Amino acid sequence: MLKRAGADTVVATDDQDLTQAVLDATGGEGVDVVLDHVGGQTFADCLPSTRVDGHVVDIGRLGQAESTINLDALSYRHLHVRGVSFGFSRPEALGQVIAALFDEVIPAVADGRIHPVIDSVHTLGRADEAADRMRSHQAHGKIIPTVH
Missing domain, CATH: 3.40.50.720 (NAD(P)-binding Rossmann-like Domain)
Known part of the structure; x- marks a missing residue:
């Protein structure tokens, strides 16, 4: 992968x-x-x-x-x-991360050099399945919740 x-x-x-x-x-x-x-x-x-x-x-x-x-x-x-820590306990840290995205990361996403790796998609009604998948350590990519 x-x-x-x-x-x-x-x-x-x-x-x-x-x-x-x-x-x-x-x-x-x-x-x-x-x-x-x-x-x-x-x-x-x-x-x-x-x-x-x-x-x-x-x-x-x-x-x-x-x-x-x-x-x-x-x-x-x-x-x-x-x-x-991705809890971003300091607002200035979040601001620095977001600002740093604009020069290199956002253009790379826009032109396809960076793309998400998605393991699975689960509705919020099946959040238990998503949680089980995450806990299994078998996920290969992000687990995405959706709202329908």
């Missing part, structure tokens, strides 16, 4: 070491930006697989909220680490 969505390289951490696979795929340089939704050990493994002066953004903690990191991986690479 990720390849069909345009990913150049996909690392399956059940079968591969995340750090080594990323370094192999980038000629040892690491990636420019990490968007980590997992946390825990995955967050720690992202640090040495990020290029010097790269950015690591903690978005979610699906795996675990706590992480033990190697501070050398953070410091020697001069990484920029940022945590975000």
Whole structure:
């Protein structure tokens, strides 16, 4: 699914070491930006697989909220680490995100370079099915509620 969505390289951490696979795929340089939704050990493994002066953004903690990191991986690479919450507890943060969409994201959606990946659509009357689908961890894309 990720390849069909345009990913150049996909690392399956059940079968591969995340750090080594990323370094192999980038000629040892690491990636420019990490968007980590997992946390825990995955967050720690992202640090040495990020290029010097790269950015690591903690978005979610699906795996675990706590992480033990190697501070050398953070410091020697001069990484920029940022945590975000999509609850947008600060209105200015929401404004910055929305403003940043206009230059690159909105045009990419308009011309088809970015498109949603939709797993399934459910009416609000069948919200229980949508919730079950989400909890199953089998969804591949967004689960969309509709009103009829």
